[in-house]
Amino acid sequence: MDIWIYWVVAALILFIVELFTSGFAIICLSIGAAGGAIAAAAGGSIEIQLLVFAITSMVALLGVRPILKRTFYRRAEVATNQNAMIGKRGTVCVDIEAEGESGRVMIEGVDWRAVSATGEPIASGTKVVVTAIESVVLTVKAL
Numbered sequence: 001m002d003i004w005i006y007w008v009v010a011a012l013i014l015f016i017v018e019l020f021t022s023g024f025a026i027i028c029l030s031i032g033a034a035g036g037a038i039a040a041a042a043g044g045s046i047e048i049q050l051l052v053f054a055i056t057s058m059v060a061l062l063g064v065r066p067i068l069k070r071t072f073y074r075r076a077e078v079a080t081n082q083n084a085m086i087g088k089r090g091t092v093c094v095d096i097e098a099e100g101e102s103g104r105v106m107i108e109g110v111d112w113r114a115v116s117a118t119g120e121p122i123a124s125g126t127k128v129v130v131t132a133i134e135s136v137v138l139t140v141k142a143l
Contacts, residue, residue: 032060
């Protein structure tokens with residue numbers, strides 16, 4: 001059997017192994033093995049095949065892997081805890097009086113203590129958006 005077939009089998013096995021991992025490093029070795037297969041099919045000696053495998057794998061590690069990581073590992077920032085409240089909308093259920101005086105706001109079925117972001121009173125029934133949170137007191141502004 002020709003040696004290029006072994007390179008192709010190695011490339012396929014490495015590709016399958018990559019499907020079960022998440023670092024995109026083994027896929028680079030698979031690309032290198034494909035390069036070795038091409039070198040073998042072109043009639044290169046075993047030294048040339050290994051050299052092509054090494055160079056192709058390094059180029060893939062330095063070039064292809066960063067592109068794959070950027071494409072598949074986009075981590076969206078997810079707001080949690082207090083930060084998740086900012087931007088939520090609700091309805092004033094107890095009037096928010098002048099600056100510093102708190103009222104109550106209903107957001108997603110939960111009643112919160114709230115103050116006005118502008119310092120102006122906000123009447124009951126007004127739709128508001130949360131602009132900040134400090135401890136358990138929301139800062140809201142009317143929509």
